[in-house]
Amino acid sequence: MKIFVTGIGVISAIGLNAEENLCSLKAGISGISKSPLYNLMLGEVKLTNTEIIQMLGLPIEDFSRTTLLSLLAAKEAWGRNKIQGNIRTGLISATSVGGLDRTEKYYFEARKSKSPGTYKLMIHDNGTTTQRIAAGLGISGYIGTISTACSSGANAIMQGARLIEGNKLDRVIVGGSDPLALYDMNGFSSLNIYDQDMCKPFDERRKGLNLGEGAAFLVLESDAGISITGNTPLCMLCGWDNANDAFHHTASSVDGKGAYLAMMHALNKADITSEKISYINAHGTGTGNNDLSESIAIKNVFNDNVPPFSSTKGFTGHTLAAAGAIEAVYCVQSIQAKAILPNLNFLIPMIETGMVPETTFRLDKQVEYVLSNSFGFGGNCTCLIFGKVH
Amino acid sequence: MYITASSTISHHPTFRKKGFSLHLSELKPGSELITPDYSTFIPAMDRRRMSEVLKMSIACSLDCLMQAGQPQPDAIIVGTSMGCAVHTKIFLDKIISANQGPLAPTFFVVSTHNTIAGQLSLLLKNHGYNMTHTQNSLSFEQGLIDAMLCIKSGSNHILVGGADEFEETIYNMKERLNNENIHITSGASFFVVSNEAGKTVPVKLVDVESFGLIDDSSLLIKGFMDSNNVSAREIDLVLYCNSDQNKKAEWQMIFGHGKMIDYQKIAGTYFTNSAFAMNYAVDILSYKNHPAFAGEIHRVLVCNNLLPENLGLVLLDNKID
Numbered sequence A: 001m002k003i004f005v006t007g008i009g010v011i012s013a014i015g016l017n018a019e020e021n022l023c024s025l026k027a028g029i030s031g032i033s034k035s036p037l038y039n040l041m042l043g044e045v046k047l048t049n050t051e052i053i054q055m056l057g058l059p060i061e062d063f064s065r066t067t068l069l070s071l072l073a074a075k076e077a078w079g080r081n082k083i084q085g086n087i088r089t090g091l092i093s094a095t096s097v098g099g100l101d102r103t104e105k106y107y108f109e110a111r112k113s114k115s116p117g118t119y120k121l122m123i124h125d126n127g128t129t130t131q132r133i134a135a136g137l138g139i140s141g142y143i144g145t146i147s148t149a150c151s152s153g154a155n156a157i158m159q160g161a162r163l164i165e166g167n168k169l170d171r172v173i174v175g176g177s178d179p180l181a182l183y184d185m186n187g188f189s190s191l192n193i194y195d196q197d198m199c200k201p202f203d204e205r206r207k208g209l210n211l212g213e214g215a216a217f218l219v220l221e222s223d224a225g226i227s228i229t230g231n232t233p234l235c236m237l238c239g240w241d242n243a244n245d246a247f248h249h250t251a252s253s254v255d256g257k258g259a260y261l262a263m264m265h266a267l268n269k270a271d272i273t274s275e276k277i278s279y280i281n282a283h284g285t286g287t288g289n290n291d292l293s294e295s296i297a298i299k300n301v302f303n304d305n306v307p308p309f310s311s312t313k314g315f316t317g318h319t320l321a322a323a324g325a326i327e328a329v330y331c332v333q334s335i336q337a338k339a340i341l342p343n344l345n346f347l348i349p350m351i352e353t354g355m356v357p358e359t360t361f362r363l364d365k366q367v368e369y370v371l372s373n374s375f376g377f378g379g380n381c382t383c384l385i386f387g388k389v390h
Numbered sequence B: 001m002y003i004t005a006s007s008t009i010s011h012h013p014t015f016r017k018k019g020f021s022l023h024l025s026e027l028k029p030g031s032e033l034i035t036p037d038y039s040t041f042i043p044a045m046d047r048r049r050m051s052e053v054l055k056m057s058i059a060c061s062l063d064c065l066m067q068a069g070q071p072q073p074d075a076i077i078v079g080t081s082m083g084c085a086v087h088t089k090i091f092l093d094k095i096i097s098a099n100q101g102p103l104a105p106t107f108f109v110v111s112t113h114n115t116i117a118g119q120l121s122l123l124l125k126n127h128g129y130n131m132t133h134t135q136n137s138l139s140f141e142q143g144l145i146d147a148m149l150c151i152k153s154g155s156n157h158i159l160v161g162g163a164d165e166f167e168e169t170i171y172n173m174k175e176r177l178n179n180e181n182i183h184i185t186s187g188a189s190f191f192v193v194s195n196e197a198g199k200t201v202p203v204k205l206v207d208v209e210s211f212g213l214i215d216d217s218s219l220l221i222k223g224f225m226d227s228n229n230v231s232a233r234e235i236d237l238v239l240y241c242n243s244d245q246n247k248k249a250e251w252q253m254i255f256g257h258g259k260m261i262d263y264q265k266i267a268g269t270y271f272t273n274s275a276f277a278m279n280y281a282v283d284i285l286s287y288k289n290h291p292a293f294a295g296e297i298h299r300v301l302v303c304n305n306l307l308p309e310n311l312g313l314v315l316l317d318n319k320i321d
Helices: A018-027 A049-056 A065-078 A100-112 A126-137 A152-165 A182-190 A223-229 A257-270 A288-302 A320-337 B052-068 B085-098 B115-124 B136-152 B173-177 B217-227 B245-255 B273-285
Strands: A004-011 A033-035 A040-043 A089-094 A142-146 A171-178 A214-221 A235-244 A277-281 A369-376 A380-387 B002-009 B075-079 B129-133 B157-164 B187-194 B203-211 B237-242 B259-262 B299-305 B311-317
Touching: A004 A018, A004 A065, A004 A223, A004 A320, A018 A320, A040 A182, A049 A065, A065 A126, A065 A171, A065 A214, A089 A126, A089 A152, A089 A320, A100 A182, A100 B085, A126 A142, A126 B136, A142 A152, A142 B129, A142 B136, A142 B203, A152 A171, A152 A214, A152 A235, A152 A320, A152 A369, A152 A380, A152 B136, A171 A320, A182 B085, A214 A223, A214 A320, A235 A257, A235 A320, A235 B129, A257 A288, A257 A369, A257 A380, A277 A320, A288 A369, A320 A369, A320 A380, B002 B052, B002 B273, B052 B085, B052 B115, B052 B157, B052 B187, B075 B115, B075 B136, B115 B129, B129 B136, B136 B157, B136 B187, B136 B203, B136 B273, B136 B299, B136 B311, B157 B273, B187 B273, B203 B217, B203 B273, B217 B245, B217 B299, B217 B311, B237 B245, B237 B273, B245 B259, B273 B299, B273 B311
Parallel strands: A089 A142, A089 A171, A277 A369, B075 B129, B075 B157, B237 B259, B237 B299
Antiparallel strands: A004 A214, A004 A235, A033 A040, A171 A214, A235 A380, A369 A380, B002 B187, B002 B203, B157 B187, B203 B311, B299 B311
């Protein structure tokens, strides 16, 4: 069964919509800068919650930033789609923060004032943030949330495809969102994998990641869906897989077994050989462990024919549960624009692999299939393969 | 597809007690969770760092895999609304007490929602599909749908469960459910869903649906039965949970004189208590003639309306084809 991508929307540190994001990728302009407030390198979306609420014309309510970022990206992807009675439509979002951005604010305030004051603390659960996105789009029915740490966004996309393939849905809007949260800034800093300078994916000098925030959504449809909506396919989602590294809760195995399995199974699902891949959008967080493990896994899959690859996290920062979704949108754009996307801040190849990522935005004769990797805590490894419509 | 193993930790003696459905009662104030001796399942070193939800989930999962005689499931799927909520709260406290000074990552790394599924994969050295669904009161049903999709695409045995732990400082469940008269607690129920029946009485997982932002629960229940070619009279037992007492009367209209049991009063309130209900149903269905019911029970419907805007439906039977 074919799964078509018929809409994309994205908001990140490098743009408030898909076109702005692509322009920044072309121009090689990073969205990461030093935050004076947090004294960290961050990929912030330059809009306050109040500004987003005004842009969306929402009532002044207690919205999680997860929902607000999602609504901007989801509405862009959703476009002029309507809810029709005879088409089964669903929404699957991914988040690791959920309503925790509000929870931490109220909890810290309550602790400071020594009063419990927990009456506001009821939007923490991820599901509620997704319900508000669904309400904003007018979707009811299958409304789901995936939370598998940094692979969540890719898993939400995969889940949507599987629900279409399993004849549960005809059309589904899938993606992910995470705002910056003090919780994660403190967490990743405590792990000593936070680069105090710009992150340098796949570079020998890499010291760690920079956090970012954002959201991205894609509309997936079956043939039956398209026959009703009349939407034009942008590309196809051809392959997907989730496998587990089963090595360590936070670290990737030396040979990247989980990543290797996910890529091999996704190629198998897409029914293509590895030579067909024109570009890999790597997970490439910029941590010592991830980039080495992922490089070895890529080498094991592609042997001596590693296609052009890059990590776009030097542009956006690591947007956690949104990353897989944002990068999926970039993969769609790569196919549409026939472009290989650049990897920022790269200078020296890793000693162990000598692999050199693409460092400039480069147009190619043909970008037929694009592979996207997303990995998360808990050994969670997901691979998606997008392809041109034939 | 079939339920070939099931395991529950609750306020009742459910764990490793086949036939537990005979001994259930409504929760009394002050009632507490009955937990097994975790040392049987988890080494002491690992146990110390584990939250309740993780320990419960591991014990139930290992119990299930032993029952099914399947040490390596093809996939591990967990439904949990709040994940490791207690560790989330602890790490928030650590951030405050560290006051921008050095901070240990211990509680951060084990507070992600997929800690349960991830730890299970690590423990089993399982490289298969590993997923975590977090759609508040529908987390478990979505996990089950995922398991059914795995079976449909060729898998043989799926470990799937629902688990949540009590945490009231950072999340006000009573406020969220708009109900002061509920017993908020923790619980875990895991299952092995297989493409073929097990050795014991076959309990079939007929269908599962998850509906969000619903208008009319009765209409959806009727539609669900229609799509499965089952009439209301053919449902021998309804295990239900809802936030609005008027709903019971409305649903009773659908099922006529059919028996209905409010499982929330037995399991207590947590977002994945429908997983408890499913094991309750499995236990009842594994009797040919359950002593607690007049007449044979062949078909059970679990109706989860814990949040008024959500409806989860699970249909099980023990019919032999």
